[in-house]
Amino acid sequence: MADALVGIVANPMSGRDVRRLVAQASVFPTAEKANMVQRLLGALAAVGVGRVLMSTDLGGISAGVLRASRQHRPGRDAPWPAVEFLDGWVPTESAVDTVRAVEHMVAAGARVVVCLGGDGTARVAARAVGSVPLLPLSTGTNNVFPELREATVAGLAAGLVATGAVDAAAVTRRASVLRVRAGQRDEVALVDVAVSSALHVGSRAVWDPSTLTELYCTFAEPDGIGWSSVAGLLLPSRRAEPEGVALRLGPGGRVVRAPIAPGLIRSVGVRECRVLAVGETVAVRTASGVIAVDGEREIEFGPGVDPSVRLCAEGPWCVDVRAVLRRAAEESLLVEQDGGLP
Template identity: 55%
Template structure:
């Protein structure tokens, strides 16, 4: 059972924050995001997806995709799925746009969603896409959740998953997440939650580790970029471990452990760690006293009152993530993208004229 429709969401603002100034973060112009969507469409068409629901924006991405459809966009391109542009009544240029776009795609019955952005974009999509399989492609800065992967290959994987052509139990993985409860606000983080002594959300991104006091991570890979690299290099936690990790951070000079961690592109800094422990399901961690700002996946989001604390819970009901490597491996095993002579499905290649 599957759907022959796939949703594509691109964030026009990802990849342009202050980290271009304070670090050497890569630049990802919207023209490149538009090209990625075109490559996705080509791949989706190649595996038989009939309909693609593409987000619209006021940053020029969807406009470039529309132009690529040629002088008669309604006619479409024969090698692509039919492209449906999902429009909003109005655009706020915030994560609310993403939520609304994803909601509309879900309503249209898409069988998979591909999102283009950074961890922030993936968080916004994951919060709205329920159990629809998600493939997050990196166009942002701190990319722990989204993958850096060629869009064509991602499109093949998403198309196969959407149509149910591969075994879901092999190629899909239910991720964990962190639930953050502050005031009456409930938020999700896909990678990390951090408390900083900063006075305001400011430019959102977090690059100064001086004010960090507590960090919770869903998982922590040694080869990560961003805050999760701190535990990643000290006390790694694999994805799917069934628990997260919480660290108390202090200035390096007074710390029992000091980690040199790549907390942002181009920024490898010393971070002092006073202690760490696993974060288990059903045992919420209370964070914060004395104000500060809580950052979700590397972006300052929630400003706290002096007396306020936030609850951080490890939850196993995160987004359903498409594993493109596993998907294509299964596609290869089942020869889904091959045309072979009858009876040539056994081991080895079919006979060729060149074979002596």
Template identity: 40%
Template sequence: MNEVAVGIIANPASGRDIRRLVAHGTVFDNQEKVSIVRRILLACEAAGVARIVYMPDYYRIVEMAREGMRSDVAFGVRLEPVPQVLTGLPQDTETAARWMADKGLGCIVTLGGDGTNRLIAKVCGDTPILPVSTGTNNVFPEMVEGTIAGLAAGVVARGETLDDALYRSKCLTIVKNGRTVDQALVDAVVLDCHFIGAKALWETTGLRRVVVTRGEPHNIGFASIVGCLSPITPHEPRGAWIDLLPDGTNLCAPIAPGLVLPVGVSDVHSLALGEAVAIEAPPCIVALDGEREVEFARGDVGFIRLEASGPWVVDVRRALAGAVRRGFFCDPVRLRRLAAA
């Protein structure tokens, strides 16, 4: 059997954007990320992972997780940083994810919000990701305990689960003047403005159109606008779009932490896989998963297309249920090894 390897990308900047000032988002402390990663490391070892490759960062999240283990804990997993030059920019995340995918790791555990996972999804190819929520807009990643995340990543990397442990997520492709320029995992919002400014999006002023891959009433962010009218789950083979009306209000939705705002909306329009929605009347900005990203100048032509080509994602519950059916937790070799640790 090939060496079992798992990747960890913990974004030190997730959970720290301007929405802490303009909304009521909680600062997700990096020390808490250290604690989560420590539990992931220990659970990966228990699952039989031999090697963990991680994105280095200026806070040293993974290194501090290892250094903070109790002296009586015998930790036998080999830790390796991705050989990259840190810039402190979002490109660090993409560089690490691309390197991990190229090396054929069995699974990548991500700590961040929708924005972090959007960067990883663009370059991870067919390597499955297990998103752990530590950001602001957390529709794509779930709140999952680090121990459980580590076990699920381990059984997926080892192939000790069943096929339904992974699902292919949907995505929204942004096409500008005939060229694909970016993608979103959850929502793409067309804004009536001429320049990007602060990237984080938290208000409804100037919103023209919201296009989503999914949207449920328990979501936070602009996907919740669709979710509060006509919910769409991550597994349904469709998306939706809705126009924002400048006059009148007929809906309230949780747009950002602590901000349940009234909005005026049109009817929800279903969007089939492969179908596109036009980006009308530039100039405008398209925000992706809660952050302003793509500028359209006057004369530019573009559209937003729903595709089934997002990243492979680990369904934690199904992964562990599959491991149970395969007898993973009753394996005598694993039990002897854990008893001797």
């Protein structure tokens, strides 16, 4: 379907937070992010996607893709879809850029939005994507929600869904989210909500377990990274399952040695660990402190605010890359017949 439209948003700031001062996290340079986009473009064209909307940034990703597009020669190089770079506003180098880009892509009729970033970028994109399928690719620090997957394969999956070759309803999964309310603030987390007794936001990243008092997770996989790994090593919960996990942290219970960041394993005291049901609202017990969503401190609160956390099933629809390619194999969608693809 030549008129199929895919959106690509790439965060130039992902993978550059303070955790690199205390951990050995991978670095995704600007050039590699631009190369990932180019690999996406080649794969999208291979399965019939005709148009792509690409976010613009001040970090050099869109500039790198633009230079490559000007050097791209039909007939010599593998074909690309027509690429349109979003403009009309000055990038702010903040989450606002991702929200604006995704909103524009959805309004323009994108059938899939591919998001390059970490957990924080995926969370921001999820707020704006609505019912359009989201395919998050990992280029951040703690990459629990986005997949660490080759962009070429992800591009094939996104293209097969966007063109309708594979039914989106059969290969997308609706993620659960944690909704945090604290006074006038309302935030959503895709992976976890951590409550700290620290008094100020300060550095947005959370890497010191000594101040944490409560932890809530949408899912908790034992082979994950970040704070959700604490729950995953006690009460594993697959992301495909609706229930989450709730923990009270501190001394007096079990101690979990968990990978809270790449190369950073810490002992975390857990006083209580239980299943968190869909629709359950939990009142935060900590009297004052800071609440972090998906690893980034967002909300300061004090006495009288009474924050709460609720597990909801109405998160973004996410493309299951493995399911798409399995369906493609079953239906021979990428197998040549009579000299061409079916």
